[in-house]
Amino acid sequence: MKELILVIVGAALVNNIILSQFQGLCPFLGVSKKTDTAAGMGGAVIFVITLASFVTSIIYKFVLVPLDVTYLQTIAFILVIAALVQFVEMFLKKSMPSLYQALGVFLPLITTNCAVLGAALTNVQKEYNILFSVFNGLGTAIGFTLAIVLLASIRESIEDNDIPVNFKGSPIVLITSGLMAIAFMGFAGLI
Amino acid sequence: MMGLLLAAGVIGSIGIIIGVLLGVASEKFKVEVDEREILVRAELPGNNCGGCGFPGCDGLANAIAAGTAPVSGCPVGGPAVADKIAAIMGVESGGAVKKVAFVKCKGTCDKTRVQYNYFGMDDCRKVSVVPGGGEKACVYGCMGYGSCVKACEFDAIHVVDGVAVVDKEKCVACGKCVQACPNHLIQLVPYDAKHLVQCSSHDKGKDVKAKCDNGCIGCTLCTKQCEFDAIHMDNNVAVIDYEKCTNCGKCAQKCPVKVIM
Numbered sequence: 001m002k003e004l005i006l007v008i009v010g011a012a013l014v015n016n017i018i019l020s021q022f023q024g025l026c027p028f029l030g031v032s033k034k035t036d037t038a039a040g041m042g043g044a045v046i047f048v049i050t051l052a053s054f055v056t057s058i059i060y061k062f063v064l065v066p067l068d069v070t071y072l073q074t075i076a077f078i079l080v081i082a083a084l085v086q087f088v089e090m091f092l093k094k095s096m097p098s099l100y101q102a103l104g105v106f107l108p109l110i111t112t113n114c115a116v117l118g119a120a121l122t123n124v125q126k127e128y129n130i131l132f133s134v135f136n137g138l139g140t141a142i143g144f145t146l147a148i149v150l151l152a153s154i155r156e157s158i159e160d161n162d163i164p165v166n167f168k169g170s171p172i173v174l175i176t177s178g179l180m181a182i183a184f185m186g187f188a189g190l191i
Numbered sequence: 192m193m194g195l196l197l198a199a200g201v202i203g204s205i206g207i208i209i210g211v212l213l214g215v216a217s218e219k220f221k222v223e224v225d226e227r228e229i230l231v232r233a234e235l236p237g238n239n240c241g242g243c244g245f246p247g248c249d250g251l252a253n254a255i256a257a258g259t260a261p262v263s264g265c266p267v268g269g270p271a272v273a274d275k276i277a278a279i280m281g282v283e284s285g286g287a288v289k290k291v292a293f294v295k296c297k298g299t300c301d302k303t304r305v306q307y308n309y310f311g312m313d314d315c316r317k318v319s320v321v322p323g324g325g326e327k328a329c330v331y332g333c334m335g336y337g338s339c340v341k342a343c344e345f346d347a348i349h350v351v352d353g354v355a356v357v358d359k360e361k362c363v364a365c366g367k368c369v370q371a372c373p374n375h376l377i378q379l380v381p382y383d384a385k386h387l388v389q390c391s392s393h394d395k396g397k398d399v400k401a402k403c404d405n406g407c408i409g410c411t412l413c414t415k416q417c418e419f420d421a422i423h424m425d426n427n428v429a430v431i432d433y434e435k436c437t438n439c440g441k442c443a444q445k446c447p448v449k450v451i452m
Contacts, residue, residue, distance in 0.1 A: 059205075069194075069201050076205055083209040087216055094220035162312045 004135045007128075010191050011139030017115050018147040019177070019184040024115025028148055029173060031106065038152035042145025044106040046138070048088065049119050052081050053137025056120040057130045070124075077120045085111045115144055147184075151177060227279055228256035234275045235265055240344060242266045242365030255280065266290065266379075267363040289382040290364040292348065292357045296333040296376050297389035297405040297450065300353035304328040304402050314338055319373035327353075328402040331392040333376055339368035385438045386431065390450045393426045407450045413442035 015021060018028050024045075031041045056077050064070050089107050092100040100107075110116060119140040123133040154176055163172050232252035239247040243264045245254055254260035255276060262280055263273035269289040309326035312318070315338035324330040335353040347361035348368050355368075359382065369377045376391055388407060392399050396408035409427040416422075421435035422442050429442070429451065443451040 072198055090216050090220040093222050
């Protein structure tokens with residue numbers, strides 16, 4: 001039990017997928033203009049990464065390892081994740097229209113989110129079993145949500161600030177995220 | 192050679208299994224979409240500007256198909272799109288009027304008195320809260336710092352000589368500038384309206400004169416001229432009712448300060 005919590009904390013804070021591993025930067029910069037859309041994206045990512053960690057670790061354990069073709073992990077995982085997102089989208093549209101509406105355009109966007117693939121590959125790299133993989137995925141996604149919501153709130157509050165012309169738009173966002181990454185370095189050595 | 196075949200076989204079979212599963216799932220989880228919604232969506236401009244008040248063009252198409260939004264709901268498409276959508280929905284469009292944004296102020300730099308020199312953040316929303324509401328003497332008028340210009344996605348509004356001016360041809364009446372203006376100076380008016388009151392000052396005539404040469408002094412001459420009961424005084428400023436206005440122009444001729452265009 002204690003180890004599972006440590007895995008979640010480690011994945012969410014210490015090895016934050018965005019701020020210390022620099023994966024999933026496109027949605028981090030692209031979908032962080034408003035806090036509520038950022039939270040929607042975070043919700044969708046939590047959903048997909050947790051599920052993808054489960055499915056990819058099953059594929060890895062019961063297909064790739066027995067056949068001794070683990071070098072195919074990247075392409076197999078991409079395939080599985082893309083299909084999974086498609087399936088989740090169809091499933092939600094049918095059974096939970098309100099959640100589908102809330103997640104909206106973010107769900108298909110996640111197909112190409114490298115954070116999902118990154119989480120799946122980390123699971124393999126660290127030789128987690130299926131349970132640990134799911135929890136590592138959950139922690140990773142919580143870290144992603146935390147980072148994107150924080151950046152969105154910062155962007156909202158600096159929006160009307162008197163930013164020098166050269167730094168307006170993307171540059172100030174990149175500087176902000178750089179400062180956030182430095183702040184998150186404070187978590188190093190927590191575990 | 193074996194390894195090669197094995198790799199191709201594994202990925203190929205995963206692909207085939209996924210393909211079949213997705214195919215089955217798409218049949219199983221099929222959602223009935225109103226045909227009209229797809230047709231309506233095809234007619235909408237697709238800018239996703241949000242001017243209609245719905246989340247993007249998909250949201251408006253959904254609402255129109257469900258009957259909760261009028262067929263003329265898209266301000267960007269105007270009457271042309273409204274007619275096409277009305278044909279799809281099998282109703283009358285009700286003659287949607289093309290609208291444009293209009294800035295109700297004419298207090299250009301040479302016409303308005305300056306009460307102090309202002310150096311600071313150039314954003315109307317910020318300037319509107321400093322004492323006196325910016326450097327121009329009139330607290331109701333356009334401050335000219337261009338929050339509306341930043342809000343416009345169609346390059347249709349610009350600050351000219353200290354006052355925001357709308358380019359009627361480029362304006363799509365999305366209403367973004369209307370929301371951006373802290374002084375609530377911008378209004379959506381019919382494209383065909385020729386006579387518009389270019390002032391929003393609620394001050395009394397004497398105070399208006401002291402602050403701006405282009406202000407409505409509240410003399411009520413225009414309201415007496417109008418044969419159609421289309422112009423009224425609202426808190427010391429003339430307001431035209433575009434439903435009744437026939438563009439006869441009598442109010443504009445009579446206006447002593449030429450504030451009616």
